[in-house]
Amino acid sequence: MSQFLMPSLGADMESAILMEWMVKEGDTVTKGQVIAEVETSKGVIEIEVFEDGIVEKLLVEPETECAVGMPLAIIKAGADNTLKAMKKIETQTIVKHNADTSKIEPDKQKKIIEAKEDNIEQEERIKISPVARKRAQELGVDITKLDSKKDVIHLSQIEALGTIKVKAPEAAEKKEETKERDGMRQAIAAAMSRSNTEIPHYYLSTSINMTPALEYLKELNKKRSIEERILPIAMLVRAVVLALKEVPELNGFWQENGHRMSKEIHPGIAIALRKGGLITPALLDAQNMDMYSTMEFLSDLITRTRLGKLRSSEMTKQTITITNLGDLGVESVYGVIYPPQLAIIGFGAIVNAPWAEGDALCVRKVMQATLAGDHRATDGRIGAQFLDKINKFLQNPQELL
Amino acid sequence: MTKDEIKSAIIKEILEIAPDIEESEIENDKNIQRSLEIDSFDFLKILTAMNAQVGIEVPEADYSQVDTVEHMVEYFLKRLE
Numbered sequence: 001m002s003q004f005l006m007p008s009l010g011a012d013m014e015s016a017i018l019m020e021w022m023v024k025e026g027d028t029v030t031k032g033q034v035i036a037e038v039e040t041s042k043g044v045i046e047i048e049v050f051e052d053g054i055v056e057k058l059l060v061e062p063e064t065e066c067a068v069g070m071p072l073a074i075i076k077a078g079a080d081n082t083l084k085a086m087k088k089i090e091t092q093t094i095v096k097h098n099a100d101t102s103k104i105e106p107d108k109q110k111k112i113i114e115a116k117e118d119n120i121e122q123e124e125r126i127k128i129s130p131v132a133r134k135r136a137q138e139l140g141v142d143i144t145k146l147d148s149k150k151d152v153i154h155l156s157q158i159e160a161l162g163t164i165k166v167k168a169p170e171a172a173e174k175k176e177e178t179k180e181r182d183g184m185r186q187a188i189a190a191a192m193s194r195s196n197t198e199i200p201h202y203y204l205s206t207s208i209n210m211t212p213a214l215e216y217l218k219e220l221n222k223k224r225s226i227e228e229r230i231l232p233i234a235m236l237v238r239a240v241v242l243a244l245k246e247v248p249e250l251n252g253f254w255q256e257n258g259h260r261m262s263k264e265i266h267p268g269i270a271i272a273l274r275k276g277g278l279i280t281p282a283l284l285d286a287q288n289m290d291m292y293s294t295m296e297f298l299s300d301l302i303t304r305t306r307l308g309k310l311r312s313s314e315m316t317k318q319t320i321t322i323t324n325l326g327d328l329g330v331e332s333v334y335g336v337i338y339p340p341q342l343a344i345i346g347f348g349a350i351v352n353a354p355w356a357e358g359d360a361l362c363v364r365k366v367m368q369a370t371l372a373g374d375h376r377a378t379d380g381r382i383g384a385q386f387l388d389k390i391n392k393f394l395q396n397p398q399e400l401l
Numbered sequence: 402m403t404k405d406e407i408k409s410a411i412i413k414e415i416l417e418i419a420p421d422i423e424e425s426e427i428e429n430d431k432n433i434q435r436s437l438e439i440d441s442f443d444f445l446k447i448l449t450a451m452n453a454q455v456g457i458e459v460p461e462a463d464y465s466q467v468d469t470v471e472h473m474v475e476y477f478l479k480r481l482e
Contacts, residue, residue: 218461218462221460221461222460225458226445226448226449226452226458226459227449229445229461231441231442231445232441233441233442272438273421274419274421274422274438275421298442299442302440302442302443303446306419306420327434327438327440327441328438329435
């Protein structure tokens with residue numbers, strides 16, 4: 001038996017709003033199953049359970065703001081099912097629950113209460129988070145006129161309506177936007193400051209001739225329909241995953257003064273948001289994918305990131321980061337490692353460049369691949385081996401399938 | 402489809418795939434990817450959505466002919482005739 005706590009979905013997150021339970025009491029759940037949706041400044045995140053079991057009790061009502069670490073539910077594991085033990089934990093939970101709530105700063109508590117009152121005021125109960133409701137008021141969106149076929153109204157829908165149909169007074173809109181961006185900005189600021197203070201980075205860079213890989217992809221795509229087309233970035237991610245299998249020292253964490261390698265490869269893919277800021281959701285278990293499924297899952301991950309619909313495991317399990325600024329024309333990326341990860345790989349733009357082949361000079365599609373590694377965990381030799389593997393795979397693209 | 406219908410279909414798809422772009426930001430003669438920060442994934446989605454509407458697949462070799470809204474309209478128009 002265990003408590004299911006509100007997970008931390010980023011260094012900045014103090015609390016999130018539990019929007020909806022996807023399970024009910026008595027349901028059997030399996031590890032990795034989505035049990036609830038929570039709303040954060042990064043969008044709606046689906047949160048998952050970490051173990052198999054039975055949902056014994058749901059401790060919070062939907063639309064409640066919950067601090068990180070607050071118990072949300074009790075999950076009974078397979079074997080332990082005596083009623084007595086259950087009761088005991090339940091009491092403990094309630095006590096802890098109260099303690100946790102009191103830890104939230106006074107003004108935040110007030111906000112929670114206000115939000116609750118707000119909900120009661122509404123005659124016909126519309127499922128909408130307090131944040132979204134507040135935003136609706138500011139933008140002048142009438143939530144009763146929103147699509148009632150949808151189960152829950154999310155902040156993004158309000159914002160979409162607000163920007164398209166109802167123009168709010170400039171000032172109010174600007175203020176809110178700055179505030180939202182601030183949340184993410186603060187998170188990035190905290191993580192990157194920690195990284196530069198704690199992690200002794202080393203940087204390596206290599207030029208890769210991308211012509212063989214791109215030619216191979218061109219031939220491959222000719223035979224595939226537009227829906228199945230594979231993009232170069234999928235091939236690059238695939239090359240990283242295969243190289244990490246051979247050089248596993250860069251995949252994992254530096255934790256408790258020790259180097260912990262991860263068997264699973266969950267590359268965080270840096271996705272810049274047009275409104276500003278950055279999210280690096282994990283492409284989970286990429287070690288089990290081939291090139292086609294890498295493209296499929298990558299496309300799905302990017303779509304859901306833009307829609308603000310990610311899973312908690314995708315926000316927390318990254319074992320390495322891949323950043324690609326090539327679309328913006330950048331040639332080399334010298335990354336900052338996201339702690340506690342061990343490395344960040346950067347891909348630049350693929351450009352026509354002079355290239356020596358044997359004694360002849362020719363023009364090839366060339367890309368800079370860079371690596372920033374944590375020198376506490378690995379040395380330049382490991383980083384060099386890794387970049388060399390990536391290069392080898394890209395020179396023999398049929399091995400990437 | 403007329404020229405105007407194709408154009409509004411393209412703009413509609415861009416707005417759908419990149420909801421944070423305002424219609425007023427889309428300029429007919431500007432590079433779609435660069436001026437609107439549309440990455441390669443989103444660009445492919447626009448072409449996939451257009452294929453569903455007009456039944457024309459743009460091969461990768463022709464990407465340089467569909468770089469702006471104006472060029473993309475001409476590209477589809479020529480092949481629909």
